[in-house]
Amino acid sequence: MLSKVGKFEFHIESYTCDFTGKLALPVIGNFILDAASNHANARGFGYEQISKDNVAWVLSKLSIEMLDYPGFDQNLTIETWVETVAHYVTQRCFRASDSKGNIIGYIRSVWAAINMETRRPINIATWHPDLAEYIAADMECPVENFAKIPAVTDVKQDASYSVSYSDIDINCHMNSIKYIEHALNIFDLSVFKEKYISRFEIVYLMEGVFGDELNLYKQDITGNESIIDTKKGEESVCRCRIVWKDKKEV
Protein backbone atom coordinates (compact mmCIF):
# COMPACT_ATOMS: atom_id res chain seq x y z
CA MET A 1 0.00 0.00 0.00
CA LEU A 2 1.27 3.45 -0.92
CA SER A 3 1.83 6.04 1.79
CA LYS A 4 -1.34 7.78 2.90
CA VAL A 5 0.07 11.21 2.22
CA GLY A 6 1.05 12.23 -1.30
CA LYS A 7 3.66 14.92 -1.83
CA PHE A 8 3.88 17.02 -4.99
CA GLU A 9 6.22 19.83 -5.93
CA PHE A 10 5.38 22.80 -8.15
CA HIS A 11 7.74 25.40 -9.53
CA ILE A 12 6.38 28.93 -9.69
CA GLU A 13 6.61 30.21 -13.28
CA SER A 14 6.16 33.85 -14.23
CA TYR A 15 2.78 33.20 -15.86
CA THR A 16 1.34 31.76 -12.65
CA CYS A 17 2.11 34.96 -10.71
CA ASP A 18 -0.14 37.96 -10.41
CA PHE A 19 1.02 41.56 -10.83
CA THR A 20 2.53 41.54 -7.32
CA GLY A 21 4.94 38.78 -8.38
CA LYS A 22 3.33 36.21 -6.06
CA LEU A 23 1.53 33.01 -7.00
CA ALA A 24 -2.09 33.85 -7.80
CA LEU A 25 -4.70 32.15 -5.60
CA PRO A 26 -6.57 30.48 -8.50
CA VAL A 27 -3.32 28.75 -9.47
CA ILE A 28 -3.07 27.29 -5.97
CA GLY A 29 -6.50 25.88 -6.79
CA ASN A 30 -5.12 24.32 -9.98
CA PHE A 31 -2.15 22.87 -8.10
CA ILE A 32 -4.23 21.26 -5.36
CA LEU A 33 -6.67 19.73 -7.85
CA ASP A 34 -3.68 18.36 -9.72
CA ALA A 35 -2.22 16.96 -6.50
CA ALA A 36 -5.59 15.45 -5.52
CA SER A 37 -5.92 13.85 -8.92
CA ASN A 38 -2.41 12.35 -8.86
CA HIS A 39 -2.82 11.15 -5.27
CA ALA A 40 -6.13 9.44 -6.14
CA ASN A 41 -4.87 7.95 -9.42
CA ALA A 42 -1.87 6.35 -7.76
CA ARG A 43 -4.14 4.79 -5.12
CA GLY A 44 -6.80 3.33 -7.39
CA PHE A 45 -9.63 5.84 -7.05
CA GLY A 46 -8.66 8.45 -9.63
CA TYR A 47 -10.66 9.98 -12.45
CA GLU A 48 -9.92 7.30 -15.04
CA GLN A 49 -10.38 4.38 -12.67
CA ILE A 50 -13.77 5.49 -11.33
CA SER A 51 -15.05 6.57 -14.74
CA LYS A 52 -15.13 2.84 -15.55
CA ASP A 53 -17.88 2.65 -12.89
CA ASN A 54 -19.52 5.66 -14.58
CA VAL A 55 -18.67 7.73 -11.50
CA ALA A 56 -16.97 11.11 -11.24
CA TRP A 57 -15.60 13.13 -8.34
CA VAL A 58 -17.31 16.48 -7.91
CA LEU A 59 -15.77 19.24 -5.83
CA SER A 60 -18.40 20.57 -3.47
CA LYS A 61 -16.52 22.93 -1.13
CA LEU A 62 -13.05 24.36 -0.91
CA SER A 63 -11.43 26.43 1.79
CA ILE A 64 -7.93 27.83 1.39
CA GLU A 65 -6.02 29.47 4.26
CA MET A 66 -2.67 31.05 3.41
CA LEU A 67 -0.10 32.78 5.60
CA ASP A 68 2.09 33.65 2.65
CA TYR A 69 2.25 33.17 -1.14
CA PRO A 70 5.42 31.96 -2.86
CA GLY A 71 6.96 34.20 -5.50
CA PHE A 72 8.39 33.70 -8.98
CA ASP A 73 11.00 30.95 -9.35
CA GLN A 74 10.27 29.51 -5.90
CA ASN A 75 8.76 26.11 -5.20
CA LEU A 76 5.50 25.16 -3.59
CA THR A 77 5.15 21.71 -2.04
CA ILE A 78 1.64 20.35 -1.68
CA GLU A 79 0.96 17.38 0.59
CA THR A 80 -2.48 15.84 0.40
CA TRP A 81 -4.41 13.16 2.24
CA VAL A 82 -7.92 11.85 2.87
CA GLU A 83 -9.24 13.15 6.18
CA THR A 84 -12.72 11.65 6.42
CA VAL A 85 -15.00 9.38 4.42
CA ALA A 86 -18.73 9.67 5.18
CA HIS A 87 -21.58 8.10 3.23
CA TYR A 88 -21.89 10.75 0.58
CA VAL A 89 -18.87 12.98 1.02
CA THR A 90 -15.17 12.66 1.60
CA GLN A 91 -12.92 15.42 2.90
CA ARG A 92 -9.45 15.82 1.47
CA CYS A 93 -6.87 18.12 3.05
CA PHE A 94 -3.70 19.78 1.78
CA ARG A 95 -0.65 21.33 3.41
CA ALA A 96 1.38 23.91 1.47
CA SER A 97 5.07 24.55 2.16
CA ASP A 98 7.52 27.00 0.65
CA SER A 99 11.03 26.35 -0.71
CA LYS A 100 12.50 26.47 2.80
CA GLY A 101 10.05 23.89 4.14
CA ASN A 102 7.98 26.42 6.09
CA ILE A 103 4.28 25.62 6.18
CA ILE A 104 2.50 28.54 4.49
CA GLY A 105 -1.03 27.25 4.15
CA TYR A 106 -3.67 24.58 4.62
CA ILE A 107 -6.60 23.69 2.42
CA ARG A 108 -9.71 21.64 3.12
CA SER A 109 -11.97 20.27 0.39
CA VAL A 110 -15.23 18.32 0.29
CA TRP A 111 -16.01 15.95 -2.56
CA ALA A 112 -19.01 13.94 -3.65
CA ALA A 113 -18.93 11.00 -6.05
CA ILE A 114 -21.75 11.18 -8.56
CA ASN A 115 -23.19 8.77 -11.05
CA MET A 116 -22.44 10.43 -14.38
CA GLU A 117 -25.78 9.45 -15.90
CA THR A 118 -28.18 10.24 -13.07
CA ARG A 119 -25.95 13.06 -11.65
CA ARG A 120 -26.97 11.67 -8.20
CA PRO A 121 -24.43 11.18 -5.41
CA ILE A 122 -23.43 7.62 -4.63
CA ASN A 123 -22.57 6.07 -1.28
CA ILE A 124 -18.78 6.33 -1.16
CA ALA A 125 -18.32 4.11 1.88
CA THR A 126 -19.95 1.08 0.25
CA TRP A 127 -18.79 1.80 -3.33
CA HIS A 128 -15.09 2.24 -2.48
CA PRO A 129 -14.44 0.96 1.07
CA ASP A 130 -10.67 1.08 0.42
CA LEU A 131 -10.83 4.88 0.46
CA ALA A 132 -11.18 4.79 4.26
CA GLU A 133 -7.97 2.75 4.53
CA TYR A 134 -6.10 5.80 3.26
CA ILE A 135 -7.38 8.14 5.98
CA ALA A 136 -4.26 9.76 7.43
CA ALA A 137 -5.34 10.03 11.07
CA ASP A 138 -2.00 11.47 12.19
CA MET A 139 -2.19 14.49 9.85
CA GLU A 140 -3.78 17.66 11.12
CA CYS A 141 -5.51 20.31 9.08
CA PRO A 142 -6.26 23.40 11.17
CA VAL A 143 -8.63 24.90 8.56
CA GLU A 144 -11.97 25.67 10.21
CA ASN A 145 -14.85 23.50 9.16
CA PHE A 146 -17.17 24.91 6.56
CA ALA A 147 -19.77 27.39 7.74
CA LYS A 148 -22.74 28.25 5.57
CA ILE A 149 -22.08 31.16 3.21
CA PRO A 150 -25.27 33.20 3.19
CA ALA A 151 -26.87 34.52 0.01
CA VAL A 152 -26.05 38.13 -0.86
CA THR A 153 -29.07 40.28 -0.11
CA ASP A 154 -27.74 43.35 -1.91
CA VAL A 155 -29.48 43.58 -5.30
CA LYS A 156 -26.77 45.60 -7.06
CA GLN A 157 -25.02 43.45 -9.66
CA ASP A 158 -21.26 44.02 -9.58
CA ALA A 159 -20.14 42.19 -12.70
CA SER A 160 -21.24 39.57 -15.17
CA TYR A 161 -19.69 37.20 -17.65
CA SER A 162 -20.68 34.68 -20.22
CA VAL A 163 -19.15 31.21 -19.72
CA SER A 164 -16.68 30.91 -22.61
CA TYR A 165 -14.18 28.54 -24.20
CA SER A 166 -11.41 29.23 -21.67
CA ASP A 167 -13.80 28.51 -18.75
CA ILE A 168 -14.73 25.00 -19.88
CA ASP A 169 -12.95 21.88 -18.65
CA ILE A 170 -12.59 18.43 -20.13
CA ASN A 171 -15.96 17.39 -18.67
CA CYS A 172 -17.60 20.22 -20.64
CA HIS A 173 -18.59 22.00 -17.45
CA MET A 174 -17.26 25.23 -16.11
CA ASN A 175 -13.86 24.66 -14.49
CA SER A 176 -14.17 24.94 -10.67
CA ILE A 177 -11.19 27.24 -10.46
CA LYS A 178 -12.46 29.66 -13.09
CA TYR A 179 -15.31 30.70 -10.77
CA ILE A 180 -12.61 31.81 -8.33
CA GLU A 181 -10.75 33.80 -11.00
CA HIS A 182 -13.93 35.61 -12.06
CA ALA A 183 -14.88 36.31 -8.44
CA LEU A 184 -11.48 37.87 -7.68
CA ASN A 185 -11.77 40.01 -10.81
CA ILE A 186 -14.49 42.15 -9.26
CA PHE A 187 -11.98 43.67 -6.82
CA ASP A 188 -9.99 46.78 -7.60
CA LEU A 189 -6.24 46.35 -8.13
CA SER A 190 -5.57 48.53 -5.07
CA VAL A 191 -7.07 45.82 -2.82
CA PHE A 192 -4.44 43.31 -4.04
CA LYS A 193 -1.70 45.91 -3.53
CA GLU A 194 -2.60 46.54 0.09
CA LYS A 195 -3.96 43.18 1.19
CA TYR A 196 -3.57 39.47 0.65
CA ILE A 197 -6.18 36.73 0.81
CA SER A 198 -5.87 35.08 4.19
CA ARG A 199 -8.88 32.80 3.75
CA PHE A 200 -10.89 31.90 0.67
CA GLU A 201 -13.97 29.68 0.81
CA ILE A 202 -16.17 28.55 -2.03
CA VAL A 203 -19.22 26.34 -2.11
CA TYR A 204 -20.41 24.96 -5.44
CA LEU A 205 -24.18 24.72 -5.82
CA MET A 206 -24.89 24.23 -9.53
CA GLU A 207 -22.85 23.36 -12.61
CA GLY A 208 -22.23 26.15 -15.12
CA VAL A 209 -22.09 25.29 -18.81
CA PHE A 210 -20.96 27.05 -21.98
CA GLY A 211 -22.96 30.16 -22.76
CA ASP A 212 -24.42 30.62 -19.26
CA GLU A 213 -24.73 34.27 -18.34
CA LEU A 214 -23.48 34.53 -14.77
CA ASN A 215 -23.95 37.58 -12.56
CA LEU A 216 -21.82 38.43 -9.54
CA TYR A 217 -23.14 40.12 -6.42
CA LYS A 218 -20.70 41.27 -3.77
CA GLN A 219 -21.51 42.11 -0.20
CA ASP A 220 -18.90 43.47 2.21
CA ILE A 221 -19.36 42.00 5.69
CA THR A 222 -16.53 44.02 7.18
CA GLY A 223 -13.70 46.02 5.58
CA ASN A 224 -11.77 42.76 5.29
CA GLU A 225 -14.49 40.24 4.55
CA SER A 226 -16.71 39.92 1.50
CA ILE A 227 -19.22 37.44 0.16
CA ILE A 228 -19.56 37.00 -3.59
CA ASP A 229 -22.62 35.27 -4.95
CA THR A 230 -22.39 33.99 -8.55
CA LYS A 231 -25.90 33.57 -9.91
CA LYS A 232 -27.58 32.29 -13.01
CA GLY A 233 -30.88 34.12 -12.99
CA GLU A 234 -32.28 33.71 -9.49
CA GLU A 235 -30.19 30.68 -8.56
CA SER A 236 -26.76 30.66 -6.94
CA VAL A 237 -24.16 28.73 -8.93
CA CYS A 238 -21.50 29.20 -6.26
CA ARG A 239 -20.77 31.43 -3.30
CA CYS A 240 -17.40 32.62 -2.04
CA ARG A 241 -16.28 34.22 1.18
CA ILE A 242 -12.98 36.11 1.11
CA VAL A 243 -11.09 37.26 4.19
CA TRP A 244 -8.30 39.75 3.50
CA LYS A 245 -5.39 40.78 5.71
CA ASP A 246 -3.34 43.93 5.40
CA LYS A 247 0.11 43.18 3.98
CA LYS A 248 1.76 45.25 6.69
CA GLU A 249 0.28 42.88 9.29
CA VAL A 250 2.41 40.04 7.90
Added chain:
Amino acid sequence: MLSKVGKFEFHIESYTCDFTGKLALPVIGNFILDAASNHANARGFGYEQISKDNVAWVLSKLSIEMLDYPGFDQNLTIETWVETVAHYVTQRCFRASDSKGNIIGYIRSVWAAINMETRRPINIATWHPDLAEYIAADMECPVENFAKIPAVTDVKQDASYSVSYSDIDINCHMNSIKYIEHALNIFDLSVFKEKYISRFEIVYLMEGVFGDELNLYKQDITGNESIIDTKKGEESVCRCRIVWKDKKEV
Protein backbone atom coordinates in the same frame (compact mmCIF):
# COMPACT_ATOMS: atom_id res chain seq x y z
CA MET B 1 29.51 31.50 -24.85
CA LEU B 2 26.33 29.52 -24.34
CA SER B 3 24.74 27.69 -27.27
CA LYS B 4 22.70 29.93 -29.53
CA VAL B 5 19.62 27.76 -29.21
CA GLY B 6 17.94 27.30 -25.84
CA LYS B 7 15.86 24.18 -25.19
CA PHE B 8 13.09 24.02 -22.60
CA GLU B 9 10.74 21.22 -21.65
CA PHE B 10 7.18 21.62 -20.43
CA HIS B 11 4.90 18.97 -19.02
CA ILE B 12 1.22 19.27 -19.96
CA GLU B 13 -0.87 19.43 -16.79
CA SER B 14 -4.65 19.01 -16.78
CA TYR B 15 -5.23 22.70 -16.00
CA THR B 16 -3.35 23.79 -19.13
CA CYS B 17 -5.64 21.76 -21.41
CA ASP B 18 -8.87 22.97 -22.91
CA PHE B 19 -12.10 20.96 -22.96
CA THR B 20 -10.79 18.82 -25.85
CA GLY B 21 -7.96 17.56 -23.63
CA LYS B 22 -5.29 19.31 -25.71
CA LEU B 23 -2.95 22.09 -24.64
CA ALA B 24 -4.76 25.42 -25.05
CA LEU B 25 -3.15 27.88 -27.47
CA PRO B 26 -2.78 30.70 -24.90
CA VAL B 27 -0.71 28.35 -22.76
CA ILE B 28 1.67 27.81 -25.69
CA GLY B 29 1.99 31.60 -25.54
CA ASN B 30 2.91 31.40 -21.84
CA PHE B 31 5.43 28.64 -22.51
CA ILE B 32 7.23 30.48 -25.32
CA LEU B 33 7.43 33.72 -23.32
CA ASP B 34 8.88 31.69 -20.47
CA ALA B 35 11.39 30.04 -22.82
CA ALA B 36 12.31 33.44 -24.33
CA SER B 37 12.80 34.90 -20.89
CA ASN B 38 15.01 32.03 -19.69
CA HIS B 39 17.03 32.02 -22.93
CA ALA B 40 17.65 35.78 -22.65
CA ASN B 41 18.44 35.70 -18.92
CA ALA B 42 21.06 33.00 -19.35
CA ARG B 43 22.73 35.03 -22.11
CA GLY B 44 22.89 38.41 -20.39
CA PHE B 45 19.99 40.28 -21.97
CA GLY B 46 17.05 39.16 -19.83
CA TYR B 47 14.43 41.20 -18.03
CA GLU B 48 16.39 41.79 -14.83
CA GLN B 49 19.65 42.56 -16.59
CA ILE B 50 18.22 45.13 -18.99
CA SER B 51 16.00 46.72 -16.36
CA LYS B 52 19.24 48.04 -14.83
CA ASP B 53 19.53 50.13 -18.04
CA ASN B 54 15.90 51.14 -17.53
CA VAL B 55 14.98 49.13 -20.62
CA ALA B 56 12.25 46.52 -21.10
CA TRP B 57 11.46 44.07 -23.87
CA VAL B 58 8.06 44.63 -25.44
CA LEU B 59 6.39 41.98 -27.55
CA SER B 60 5.19 43.59 -30.77
CA LYS B 61 4.03 40.68 -32.94
CA LEU B 62 3.53 36.96 -32.53
CA SER B 63 2.69 34.31 -35.05
CA ILE B 64 2.04 30.70 -34.03
CA GLU B 65 1.71 27.87 -36.55
CA MET B 66 0.77 24.46 -35.19
CA LEU B 67 0.31 21.10 -36.90
CA ASP B 68 -0.81 19.43 -33.70
CA TYR B 69 -1.35 20.18 -30.02
CA PRO B 70 0.02 17.91 -27.29
CA GLY B 71 -2.45 16.39 -24.83
CA PHE B 72 -2.59 15.89 -21.08
CA ASP B 73 0.48 14.30 -19.47
CA GLN B 74 2.60 14.68 -22.61
CA ASN B 75 5.63 16.91 -22.97
CA LEU B 76 6.22 19.91 -25.16
CA THR B 77 9.77 20.89 -25.99
CA ILE B 78 10.38 24.49 -27.01
CA GLU B 79 13.61 25.51 -28.70
CA THR B 80 14.22 29.21 -29.13
CA TRP B 81 16.80 31.40 -30.84
CA VAL B 82 17.40 34.93 -32.11
CA GLU B 83 16.79 35.12 -35.86
CA THR B 84 17.50 38.76 -36.70
CA VAL B 85 18.55 41.95 -34.95
CA ALA B 86 17.66 45.20 -36.72
CA HIS B 87 17.95 48.72 -35.32
CA TYR B 88 14.68 48.80 -33.48
CA VAL B 89 13.40 45.26 -33.53
CA THR B 90 14.67 41.75 -33.02
CA GLN B 91 12.96 38.59 -34.22
CA ARG B 92 12.97 35.52 -32.03
CA CYS B 93 11.81 32.12 -33.28
CA PHE B 94 10.65 28.95 -31.59
CA ARG B 95 10.32 25.33 -32.61
CA ALA B 96 7.83 23.10 -30.78
CA SER B 97 8.24 19.30 -30.57
CA ASP B 98 6.10 16.63 -28.99
CA SER B 99 7.12 13.81 -26.62
CA LYS B 100 8.29 11.67 -29.56
CA GLY B 101 10.51 14.44 -30.94
CA ASN B 102 8.21 15.25 -33.87
CA ILE B 103 8.16 18.91 -34.79
CA ILE B 104 4.57 20.10 -34.29
CA GLY B 105 4.90 23.85 -34.63
CA TYR B 106 6.92 26.97 -35.25
CA ILE B 107 6.51 30.43 -33.77
CA ARG B 108 7.93 33.78 -34.85
CA SER B 109 7.95 36.85 -32.61
CA VAL B 110 9.02 40.48 -32.98
CA TRP B 111 10.30 42.46 -30.00
CA ALA B 112 11.21 46.07 -29.38
CA ALA B 113 13.34 47.31 -26.50
CA ILE B 114 11.85 50.42 -24.93
CA ASN B 115 13.10 52.97 -22.47
CA MET B 116 10.82 52.48 -19.46
CA GLU B 117 10.58 56.21 -18.73
CA THR B 118 10.05 57.63 -22.20
CA ARG B 119 8.32 54.45 -23.54
CA ARG B 120 10.30 55.10 -26.76
CA PRO B 121 12.10 52.29 -28.60
CA ILE B 122 15.86 52.21 -28.34
CA ASN B 123 18.41 51.15 -30.96
CA ILE B 124 19.04 47.51 -30.08
CA ALA B 125 22.07 47.08 -32.37
CA THR B 126 24.09 49.82 -30.63
CA TRP B 127 22.71 49.28 -27.11
CA HIS B 128 23.36 45.50 -27.00
CA PRO B 129 25.65 44.51 -29.91
CA ASP B 130 26.21 41.09 -28.30
CA LEU B 131 22.63 40.14 -29.17
CA ALA B 132 23.66 39.71 -32.83
CA GLU B 133 26.35 37.23 -31.79
CA TYR B 134 23.57 34.88 -30.74
CA ILE B 135 21.84 34.85 -34.12
CA ALA B 136 21.40 31.16 -34.97
CA ALA B 137 21.89 31.37 -38.74
CA ASP B 138 21.60 27.61 -39.20
CA MET B 139 18.12 27.38 -37.67
CA GLU B 140 15.13 27.71 -39.94
CA CYS B 141 11.70 28.99 -39.05
CA PRO B 142 9.22 28.40 -41.87
CA VAL B 143 6.59 30.74 -40.36
CA GLU B 144 5.57 33.33 -42.96
CA ASN B 145 6.68 36.87 -42.29
CA PHE B 146 4.10 39.16 -40.75
CA ALA B 147 1.54 40.64 -43.09
CA LYS B 148 -0.52 43.64 -42.01
CA ILE B 149 -3.73 42.67 -40.23
CA PRO B 150 -6.38 45.08 -41.48
CA ALA B 151 -8.83 46.85 -39.19
CA VAL B 152 -12.23 45.25 -38.89
CA THR B 153 -14.73 47.30 -40.86
CA ASP B 154 -17.79 45.57 -39.45
CA VAL B 155 -19.32 47.83 -36.80
CA LYS B 156 -21.06 45.08 -34.82
CA GLN B 157 -19.37 44.58 -31.46
CA ASP B 158 -19.03 40.87 -30.66
CA ALA B 159 -17.91 40.98 -27.03
CA SER B 160 -16.37 43.26 -24.44
CA TYR B 161 -14.48 42.99 -21.20
CA SER B 162 -13.04 45.16 -18.53
CA VAL B 163 -9.30 44.62 -17.89
CA SER B 164 -9.25 42.97 -14.44
CA TYR B 165 -6.89 41.62 -11.79
CA SER B 166 -6.24 38.31 -13.55
CA ASP B 167 -5.31 40.15 -16.80
CA ILE B 168 -2.54 42.25 -15.26
CA ASP B 169 1.12 41.23 -15.29
CA ILE B 170 4.04 42.18 -13.09
CA ASN B 171 4.65 45.34 -15.17
CA CYS B 172 1.08 46.46 -14.33
CA HIS B 173 0.05 46.23 -17.96
CA MET B 174 -2.32 43.79 -19.53
CA ASN B 175 -0.57 40.43 -20.03
CA SER B 176 0.12 39.87 -23.76
CA ILE B 177 -1.32 36.37 -23.64
CA LYS B 178 -4.58 37.42 -21.99
CA TYR B 179 -5.56 39.32 -25.17
CA ILE B 180 -5.34 35.97 -26.97
CA GLU B 181 -7.51 34.22 -24.37
CA HIS B 182 -10.20 36.90 -24.60
CA ALA B 183 -10.09 36.84 -28.41
CA LEU B 184 -10.59 33.06 -28.53
CA ASN B 185 -13.50 33.38 -26.10
CA ILE B 186 -15.69 35.00 -28.73
CA PHE B 187 -15.90 31.71 -30.66
CA ASP B 188 -18.58 29.12 -30.04
CA LEU B 189 -17.49 25.85 -28.44
CA SER B 190 -18.55 23.98 -31.59
CA VAL B 191 -15.72 25.68 -33.54
CA PHE B 192 -13.13 24.19 -31.18
CA LYS B 193 -14.81 20.78 -31.46
CA GLU B 194 -14.62 20.70 -35.24
CA LYS B 195 -11.45 22.69 -35.94
CA TYR B 196 -8.04 23.49 -34.55
CA ILE B 197 -6.03 26.68 -34.86
CA SER B 198 -3.51 26.17 -37.61
CA ARG B 199 -2.17 29.72 -37.55
CA PHE B 200 -2.61 32.49 -34.99
CA GLU B 201 -1.18 35.96 -35.49
CA ILE B 202 -1.38 38.94 -33.17
CA VAL B 203 -0.02 42.45 -33.47
CA TYR B 204 0.10 44.62 -30.35
CA LEU B 205 -0.63 48.29 -30.96
CA MET B 206 -1.32 49.86 -27.56
CA GLU B 207 -0.87 48.83 -23.94
CA GLY B 208 -4.02 47.97 -21.99
CA VAL B 209 -4.18 48.85 -18.31
CA PHE B 210 -6.43 47.93 -15.39
CA GLY B 211 -10.00 49.11 -15.83
CA ASP B 212 -9.81 49.61 -19.61
CA GLU B 213 -13.06 48.68 -21.31
CA LEU B 214 -12.07 46.70 -24.39
CA ASN B 215 -14.42 45.84 -27.23
CA LEU B 216 -13.93 42.97 -29.66
CA TYR B 217 -14.98 43.08 -33.30
CA LYS B 218 -14.78 39.93 -35.38
CA GLN B 219 -14.80 39.73 -39.15
CA ASP B 220 -14.82 36.40 -40.99
CA ILE B 221 -12.61 36.54 -44.08
CA THR B 222 -13.47 33.00 -45.13
CA GLY B 223 -15.13 30.11 -43.28
CA ASN B 224 -11.72 29.27 -41.82
CA GLU B 225 -10.16 32.69 -41.33
CA SER B 226 -11.19 35.49 -38.98
CA ILE B 227 -9.79 38.82 -37.90
CA ILE B 228 -10.46 40.05 -34.38
CA ASP B 229 -9.90 43.68 -33.54
CA THR B 230 -9.63 44.56 -29.84
CA LYS B 231 -10.39 48.25 -29.42
CA LYS B 232 -10.41 50.82 -26.68
CA GLY B 233 -12.87 53.39 -27.97
CA GLU B 234 -11.85 54.12 -31.55
CA GLU B 235 -8.29 52.81 -31.24
CA SER B 236 -7.07 49.27 -31.83
CA VAL B 237 -5.22 47.79 -28.87
CA CYS B 238 -4.34 44.61 -30.75
CA ARG B 239 -5.46 42.69 -33.80
CA CYS B 240 -5.48 38.93 -34.33
CA ARG B 241 -5.84 36.78 -37.39
CA ILE B 242 -6.90 33.17 -36.85
CA VAL B 243 -6.71 30.44 -39.46
CA TRP B 244 -8.62 27.25 -38.58
CA LYS B 245 -8.31 23.80 -40.08
CA ASP B 246 -10.89 21.05 -39.91
CA LYS B 247 -9.82 18.32 -37.49
CA LYS B 248 -10.66 15.62 -40.02
CA GLU B 249 -8.07 17.13 -42.38
CA VAL B 250 -5.29 16.25 -39.93
